[in-house]
Amino acid sequence: MQRSTTLRALTLAGLLAPAAMIPAHATAANADVSAGDWLLRGGLTHVAPKSDNGNLDASGLGLSANAPADVGSNTRPSGNITYMMTDNLGLELLVAIPFKHDLNVGGVDIGSTRHLPPTLSLQYHFNTGTAVRPYIGAGINYTHFFDEDTADVTGQDIDLDDSWGAAVQAGIDFAVDENWFVNAEVRWIDIETDVSLGTADLGTVKIDPWTFGMNVGYRF
Template sequence: MKKTLLAVAALCALTSGAAMAQQQDGKWQVRVRAVHLDSANKDSTGLDLSVNDKVIPELDISYYFTPNFAAELILTYPQKHNVRAGDVKIGSLKHLPPTLLAQYHFTNFGAFKPYVGAGINYTRFSNVDILGGAADVKRNSWGGALQVGFDYALDKNWSLNFDVKKVYIDTNVSAGGVNVGKFKVDPLLVGVGVGYRF
């Protein structure tokens, strides 16, 4: 009897927590994530160009138009990468990649709240120093972005987050003012973090 009562009490506590977790109905949500950036490193220059993978901080701000539909703006600060030709470092550059996504959130799984998103990325390349200035890249890139992830609600405000994005970033590479090909970063971004909805 005592075990049964304990089991019922535990079930009630879990049900109560799940019910409370489902009440995340604020219009705004802010998340911070640690994100692993894994670059595709595809190029048509013949130089076997690549930039290094790294872990970066990420901040996003979401606005919910309805419980299902939201817009998310993803931000970080300019990220520095080493540029290599094969195994040889030939320089470095920074990129700033804000991304805006439209999302659909599934709301019928209790505290588990999966979502999908699609949108657009703008990347600004800066501080380009390749082969001592002998080579350069186009400074602006526009491309698509795809996303899948989920929040796990801890209470009416806080949640844990897991997120995967594919972002399409490329740039033209030139040497002596002559275009020598296109370099595609096209990173896969895998992130974990926390969110606060209000």
């Protein structure tokens, strides 16, 4: 838990660093958005699953019938696009290159999986008349797990079911000029998946990650 908390704190501090890189003349830029604007962002997202991912029946792996599961973190290129429906309300779609997570049960690596996490969110943008524009959002996430790579433990395939869940976010855009801006954001996503080994159900893994993103954006 301490390792996970420290990692999140350091990552969030790093994501806020773009504010320090804004040149002095950026204070004259206005980050306010208007109805009909499109906001395109691209950068990196770090996915940090919570530290306690639940317990699985790993007796089929020669382990405990109540073994703790652990899902590794990962960082990948990502992007999102927002359409401003009004001066304050925007609809955002999050996309990314597939994330890869290592899976560990009872201290034994059992394989890895990739996932795609498209997320649709309704955002509220706080127009401030300055170079800084914070926003918050909430929506729904669909996580598709695929390409499970099973470690040579039993020779059986591991499968993870797809997941639907809620997602919330907060972010800040920093205007560099009339169109370009830099962005830092954080999200929490409700992701739970049922895990099976061959035909045997092992149980449910609760991933529920925090994600931290740093992006460059363009308004048009």
